[in-house]
Amino acid sequence: MRNSPITRLAITLILLAAAGSIAAAETWHVRADGGSAEQCTGLVDAPYSGTGKGQPCAWAHPFIALPPGGPARIAGGDTLHIGPGDYMMGYGAPDTERCHESISYNCFMTPIPSGPSPSQPTRILGAGHDNGCAQAPELWGTESAWMVVNMEGSSNVELACLEITDRGGCILSHCHNGRCGGEVAACNQGKPPLGKWATTGISARDSSQVILRDVNIHGLANRGIHAGRISDWTLERVTIWANGWAGWDGDIGPDSANSGTMIFRQVEIAFNGCAERWPQGDVFGCWAQGSGGYGDGLGTGATGGHWVFEDSRVHHNTSDGIDLLYLTDGGRVTIKRTRVEGNAGNQVKVSRASRISDSVIIGNCGYFSGHPNMHDSDHCRGLGDAVYVGMSDGAQTQLIDNVIAGQGNCLVSSGESDRHSRLLLAGNLMVGSDYWHDSRKKACLFHASSRHGGVDWLANTIGEVRHRHCPPRSRCGVEAIRDDGRLERIGFLNQGLFPSTLINRLTP
Structure with a gap:
């Protein structure tokens, strides 16, 4: 059927409008030697x-593009290039006339405008984003700013080559229950000036189709990323390091559920629950729930979505490493070629449809022993x-071709199950050690809180576990571990997890 002239005209106008929206996208520039909005066009x-x-010149600060308390000067689909150097983000920075010292926590950028579509994102790009990101521009929060980067309601956005941090070297309400025996570095929340600290690196909600690439989020007083009700985020080469309460906290309140596909590719999440001393960068003051803290590397409330971790490292956080236990219907977890170790609680918690493969999971949960702000109850929580x-709820979980070792009560455990739930363990190397809380016994191989679900064992290599548990179709014992070779290849024979007697038997 031929289109009428009116129909053809309507289609033409739609296409022209779409082309116009693409053509209208601007590229803006920020550099330390730029000027104000009045002085420069940006x-x-x-x-x-x-x-x-x-004048035809760049703006001097990101706040000129995204002013606190005011409308953004850039539009959805625009690109903002941020030049080399460091930029103070908070009360006292350029273009903060609407901020007030008495509520300086409320002085943060206006939300990044949403791009028109995933193919036309709003882009915030640091210098070097297209050339290896050797020295990302630094956005550092100050005067208790609630967040450094505001993505609340921001969709179709790309952030690349940015360092997001503060310079306070403190933790919000650190050791507030008075039960710390070591260095306490509580942020000043009293009389201003409050200091060079900010609460959260990136705050996001009601946000979809987002890419974070080559972003380093570290040293914040509270959370690295606080994000809920989001969908279809991708993190590539992102570091979330030494943030005082948690790395990624997905709990923003009763309605925090996420959806879509959440991809973590070449991501490192480490030492969250610790402070970072500025400018030295050393980690100190690590604390957890015994002192009133938290410490998960990544944790969420009830959530959907498909959570994918590839070629990543999640290590030495003061509570759980990856906590995705509270998945709802349709929720999934895929973990591939990822190393998880040294977290003080459980290394990985999953539910629903989950598959962990070709990964290294080392449950040396007593790593923080000797840290004076950590309690006995924090170790191997x-x-x-x-x-x-x-x-x-009919969970279908697969653990395939992993190295799993640990000093917790068990290498693998499961909660209440139903008759439709199944767990497959195939091709894993599973090695126990002395149980941290009772060295008279080894870590057990597997414990189930319920007998309803099915567990299938296939071609695993197992040793040094409680009661010398050896399921059918498994190779067990020290010789089997030595012949397998994976424990030595991953470099874990000299990490202090296994007794010297075992190491001597495993090495030539």
Whole structure:
């Protein structure tokens, strides 16, 4: 059927409008030697000459593009290039006239405008984003700013080559219950000036189709990323390091559920629950729930979505490493080629449809022993089982071709299950050690809270576990571990997890 002239005209107008929206996208520039919104257009990557208004030069600060308490000067689908150097983000920075010292926590950028579509994202790009990101521009929060980067309601956004941090070297309400025996570094929440600290690196909600690439989030007083009700986020080469309460906290309140596909590729999440001393960068003051803290590397409330971890490291957080136990219907977890170790609670907690493969999971949950702000109850919290599997609601979980070792109560454990739930363990190397809370016994191989679900064992290599548990179709004992070779290849024979007697038997 032929289209009428009116139909053809309508289609033409729609296409022209779409082309116009693409053509209208602007590229803006920020650089340390730029000028104000009055002095510079922001459309040219050049310094301000020092005289004149409306000059063809860059703006001096990201707040000029995204002013606190005011409308954004950039539009959805635009690109904002941020030049080398460091930029203070909070009360006292350029373009913060709407901020007030008495509520300086409320002085943070306006939300990044959403791009028109996933193919036309709003882009915030640091210098070097297209050339290896050797020295990302630093956005550092100050004066208790609630967040450094505001993505609340921001969709179709790309952030690349940015360092997001503060310079306070403190933790919000650190050791507030008075039960710390070591260095306490509580942020000043009293009389201003409050200091060079900020609460959260990235805050996001009601946000979809987001890419974070080459972003380093570290040293914040509270959370690295606080994000809920989000969907289809991708993190590539992102570091979330030494944030005082948690790395990624997905609990923003009663309605925090996520959806879509959440991809973590070449991501490192480490030492969250600790402070980072500025400018040295050393980690100190690590604390957890015994002192009133938290410490998960990544944790969520009830959530959907498909959570994918590839080629990543999640290590030495002061509570759980990856906690995705509270998945709802349709929730899934896929973990591939990822190393999880040294977290003080469980290394990995999953439920629903989950598959962990070709990964290294080392449950040396007593790593923080000797840290004076950590309590006995913090070490191997939740019994310290290396992998915990939620087996309710017909959960289908597969652990395939992994190395799983640990000093918790068990290497793998599962919760209440139903008759439709199944757990497959195939091709894994599973090695126990002395149980942290009772060295008279080894870590057990597997414990189930319910007998309803099915467990299938296939071609695993097992040793040094309680009662010398050896399921059918398994190779067991020290010789089997030595012949397998994976424990030595991953470099874990000299990590202090296994007794010297075992190491001597495993090495030539």
